[in-house]
Amino acid sequence: MNELDIREYGDSGLLLALPGDTATARWEGASQLASALRLALPLGLVDVIATFEHAFISFDPLITDHATMRQAVRTLLDTVERPIATTPSQYFEIPVVYGEEYGPDLADVGAQVGLSPTEVVHFHTGSPWTVRFCGAPVGAPFLNGPTLPAPVSRLPDPRTRVQPGSVALSGPNTVIYPVVSPGGWRIIGRTPLRLFDMTDENLVRYRPGDRFRFVSVPAAQWHVWADRLPETSAETA
Amino acid sequence: MTTATITVLQAGHAVVQDLGRPGFGRVSLIVNGASDQHSAVVANTLVGNTATAPLLEVTGSALGLHCSAPVLVAATGAVDHILVDGVPQPASEPLVVGVGQQFTMPSPTAGLRSYLAVNGWLASEPVLGSVAPDPLLGVGRRLHAGDKLVIESAFESLDHPYSRLPLFRLCAPQQAYSHSAVIDMTAGPEAGQFASGIVGSNWTYTVSPQSDHVGLRLRGATPARVVREEMISRGVPIGAIEVPPGGGLLVLLRGRLLVAGYPVIGVASTTAVDRLAQLAPGDSVAFRLSDVTDAVRAVRARDRALRALAERVSVVFRSTGLGHIVHAGHLSRVSDGIGCRHINGGDVE
Numbered sequence: 209m210n211e212l213d214i215r216e217y218g219d220s221g222l223l224l225a226l227p228g229d230t231a232t233a234r235w236e237g238a239s240q241l242a243s244a245l246r247l248a249l250p251l252g253l254v255d256v257i258a259t260f261e262h263a264f265i266s267f268d269p270l271i272t273d274h275a276t277m278r279q280a281v282r283t284l285l286d287t288v289e290r291p292i293a294t295t296p297s298q299y300f301e302i303p304v305v306y307g308e309e310y311g312p313d314l315a316d317v318g319a320q321v322g323l324s325p326t327e328v329v330h331f332h333t334g335s336p337w338t339v340r341f342c343g344a345p346v347g348a349p350f351l352n353g354p355t356l357p358a359p360v361s362r363l364p365d366p367r368t369r370v371q372p373g374s375v376a377l378s379g380p381n382t383v384i385y386p387v388v389s390p391g392g393w394r395i396i397g398r399t400p401l402r403l404f405d406m407t408d409e410n411l412v413r414y415r416p417g418d419r420f421r422f423v424s425v426p427a428a429q430w431h432v433w434a435d436r437l438p439e440t441s442a443e444t445a
Numbered sequence: 446m447t448t449a450t451i452t453v454l455q456a457g458h459a460v461v462q463d464l465g466r467p468g469f470g471r472v473s474l475i476v477n478g479a480s481d482q483h484s485a486v487v488a489n490t491l492v493g494n495t496a497t498a499p500l501l502e503v504t505g506s507a508l509g510l511h512c513s514a515p516v517l518v519a520a521t522g523a524v525d526h527i528l529v530d531g532v533p534q535p536a537s538e539p540l541v542v543g544v545g546q547q548f549t550m551p552s553p554t555a556g557l558r559s560y561l562a563v564n565g566w567l568a569s570e571p572v573l574g575s576v577a578p579d580p581l582l583g584v585g586r587r588l589h590a591g592d593k594l595v596i597e598s599a600f601e602s603l604d605h606p607y608s609r610l611p612l613f614r615l616c617a618p619q620q621a622y623s624h625s626a627v628i629d630m631t632a633g634p635e636a637g638q639f640a641s642g643i644v645g646s647n648w649t650y651t652v653s654p655q656s657d658h659v660g661l662r663l664r665g666a667t668p669a670r671v672v673r674e675e676m677i678s679r680g681v682p683i684g685a686i687e688v689p690p691g692g693g694l695l696v697l698l699r700g701r702l703l704v705a706g707y708p709v710i711g712v713a714s715t716t717a718v719d720r721l722a723q724l725a726p727g728d729s730v731a732f733r734l735s736d737v738t739d740a741v742r743a744v745r746a747r748d749r750a751l752r753a754l755a756e757r758v759s760v761v762f763r764s765t766g767l768g769h770i771v772h773a774g775h776l777s778r779v780s781d782g783i784g785c786r787h788i789n790g791g792d793v794e
Contacts, residue, residue, distance in 0.1 A: 218712030264680025
């Protein structure tokens, strides 16, 4: 898709599908547009949610309307096409206990993509993943990067209670569940870290564009990281 | 300022509520807040509060209270009358409840959610700027029988020349609910993926008991999707009418997750979302295609009526010696101040 697609999304929203030849280009378009909107704050803007390839803009229909917001987006996109100052990406090492009760779907994932459980762990920890957005229900990092031999399917019957810290796969993506919630992604491990801090207005320490390196740790070391927030570090080879 | 203690005699399904946590899309924080925003704002307006003041939301049940000091209250939403010491009094009007009087909001006969605002400030602990319950984050206050609520209020008493129970006639916008509703919707971004284009206006749906503040599950015809491709997860608005693979429709309310991956065939208008929040299990619902121009016109007309009501409240309260209990922010729009409160965090260093 090579043209910006803007659609009405109810009486107070617009859904934008960003153009680009690759998924990464479309994601960059969406997240840069979201940042630009948050800085420009066109009158009546209520919120922007940037995801893999879309930006959802909600606005106050008492103050503005669809035509005005469309125009604001088009004007901003002219700016975005020029390189804008981007915040440097941060790097986080995320300890994960893989398999067993921590990652009940590890063997299933291996069987789906033709790898042993150990090979899945090597794949998952072997190179950094990029945070694409912070999703539902609160601050859940949606990441992609390394590519498995095949996409991972979702569970036919989603679990009703996924434990916080669960690290799960779907398609080419990884997510970490921040709180107990329902979920249909396949769980391969669990991090002892706490992802968000309710007393911090930013809620989470990572942002879209940051990189996560998953590190396999033994269950016996769970207590070392239990309930700690993710810490940035210098990138290791 | 006086401090009144309200004792909960009968709690039902009641929570301390406000308008929620908009503007945290960068971390996909659930908005939550009063499911029927308009009824909540009308209740606060009627007692001279700012629109965002904490109030009580009661879902499908009765609420009984008594107070340690006189309080000025207003009940809105599904409740069509209230009882003070067993005597029926009008809903959607300000009312003084005296010391020791028993105040009851009966369980609604139609509609689902009622709101009770009390002049002043209901002591509560906001999290990220709001007291709204968020079950996934484990925040919020649910009431239980025996609980005590503390109100800081400038209201002391009202000496009405003609009656001991001062009655106001402010004519707040009020909706009589029945067990069926017609919901205005605009076409969703994936409307073109369905053979019917939209939800047919002659299709009737039934609200399933699995519905809650996250969304309404509607049993009925499933629009036939002509496209097979998987959807990529993206942001979804409150009021989104989704077509899940399991059949029927799923209509999102304020507890919805901000990012989802089902096709959206339509989006209920802002005014219709408040009506959706008043649908109880077993109620029937149909949809009517509107366009965004009409939907925006409707929400603006409703806002004008609300501001006119706020003016009447100010005038009437001043003329009865209650000018001092009207909050300085009483006339501000619901939307004033919500827009950019949290939106910048993380991007602006």
